[in-house]
Amino acid sequence: MKMFARQFNNSILHKLLVSxxxxxxxxxxxxxxxxxxxxxxxxxxxxxxxxxxxxxxxDNCQCNCCFHKNxxxxxxxxxxxxxxxxxxxxxxxxxxxxxxxDWFDDHKSVFKLDWLRDRDFAPTNRERYIEEVYKPSxxxxxxxxxxxVWRTFEFKDVMEKDGSxxxxxxxxxxxxxxxxxxxxxxxxxxxxxSDRIGFIKRTTYGEEFEVKSKENATNYAYLMSPLPLHTxxxxxxxxxxxxxxxxxxxxxxxxxxxLLVDGFYVAERLRKEFPNFFxxxxxxPVDWYDLGKDSGISFHNIWxxxxxxxxxxxxxxxxxxxxxxxxxxFTIALEDVVPWYEAYDKFIELAxxxxxxxxxxxxxxxxxxxKRMLHGRTAYEDSPTNKRHLIGAYVDWDIIYSKIRILxxxxxxxxxx
Ligand code: OGA
Ligand code: NM2
Ligand code: ZN
Ligand code: ZN
Numbered sequence: 001m002k003m004f005a006r007q008f009n010n011s012i013l014h015k016l017l018v019s020x021x022x023x024x025x026x027x028x029x030x031x032x033x034x035x036x037x038x039x040x041x042x043x044x045x046x047x048x049x050x051x052x053x054x055x056x057x058x059d060n061c062q063c064n065c066c067f068h069k070n071x072x073x074x075x076x077x078x079x080x081x082x083x084x085x086x087x088x089x090x091x092x093x094x095x096x097x098x099x100x101x102d103w104f105d106d107h108k109s110v111f112k113l114d115w116l117r118d119r120d121f122a123p124t125n126r127e128r129y130i131e132e133v134y135k136p137s138x139x140x141x142x143x144x145x146x147x148x149v150w151r152t153f154e155f156k157d158v159m160e161k162d163g164s165x166x167x168x169x170x171x172x173x174x175x176x177x178x179x180x181x182x183x184x185x186x187x188x189x190x191x192x193x194s195d196r197i198g199f200i201k202r203t204t205y206g207e208e209f210e211v212k213s214k215e216n217a218t219n220y221a222y223l224m225s226p227l228p229l230h231t232x233x234x235x236x237x238x239x240x241x242x243x244x245x246x247x248x249x250x251x252x253x254x255x256x257x258x259l260l261v262d263g264f265y266v267a268e269r270l271r272k273e274f275p276n277f278f279x280x281x282x283x284x285p286v287d288w289y290d291l292g293k294d295s296g297i298s299f300h301n302i303w304x305x306x307x308x309x310x311x312x313x314x315x316x317x318x319x320x321x322x323x324x325x326x327x328x329x330f331t332i333a334l335e336d337v338v339p340w341y342e343a344y345d346k347f348i349e350l351a352x353x354x355x356x357x358x359x360x361x362x363x364x365x366x367x368x369x370x371k372r373m374l375h376g377r378t379a380y381e382d383s384p385t386n387k388r389h390l391i392g393a394y395v396d397w398d399i400i401y402s403k404i405r406i407l408x409x410x411x412x413x414x415x416x417x
Pocket of ligand 1: 211221227232256257258375376377390
């Protein structure tokens, strides 16, 4: 009953709106229904027509009855929907750039041209949306490309200027890593940067974690040993997105250098040069695990997943590699084991061939995409007066992409919806 009243009021509102907006002078837009119930909107200045299935228009009616503006939520329940969604009458705007639709069920919708353009189904527009709004494309890089993709940012700029902050986040999305310089000698740097983005991802290793050589270390990273190429937390379904490593004290010994390689590029080389191995690493689940204790809390994490994962568009999504955290339980068929090792061996060979080495210094923060960048370090030796000490924190990509979208929309002064 309540629903009926709202619909009724709404249709009166539409009549008022439509008559106010269309006092019938010269026509600016043409809108018609083509075969297959596709609405075709032709802008007066030519160009490719915009096309929308009528069911989609009906489903996305923006009137107050169908769409709750404040929560930006569709409120028309699909149970009331009709896949046929037949149109009785359609007209292009006259004074304003709108398309008005009169549906056979007596409902009326008005769509703004800008809103329609932004949602056009043409492939170029969908690609634009994915690139500009969803996620910027990553740039694959090889070892010789390293100087070209190396980006540095001033800590103060990242913290205080939205432009630099956005560029820093974009560098993590596109190149997969960057360095922040001149951070204060302060144990809160990793937290300050995480808070600037949103918030830290807490793991079984805490919020901030200290990478240093520890008595009775419970993680291999907390030794002075070489740390082979790896991604952190492959044993989590919800693995952290980025890793921030603030160099608080660097080792004065020969070692302690960073190793870095673009895991997506390595996967791409494998796909091109050894397609059979690529298929094996894409299909074979590996048992990643973490069994131990940190700050008095015991844990046993397991995540079964291949080394290479793609997203719905076939782009690289996540590389899993961590020889310290690969379980001796390998829950695949006996005959699949040797082929997996052959493929793995080739992947690792390519990864080391493409690895670069550098050594961050105190006051620098090495930030990287933990789903993409295999990283490691060379062995080092502490002395009584020099103890290497990094302070780390993780942030999720959901939080970073959201911040990128918000900062980009401020820059363009656009609002989504
Ligand atoms: C880690 C790690 C790098 C370093 O702790 O997971 O990658 O330089 N550390 O110690
Ligand atoms: N630390 C640094 O996934 C891992 O075990 C890598 C993670 C201990 C939080 C190291
Ligand atoms: Zn509506
Ligand atoms: Zn690591």
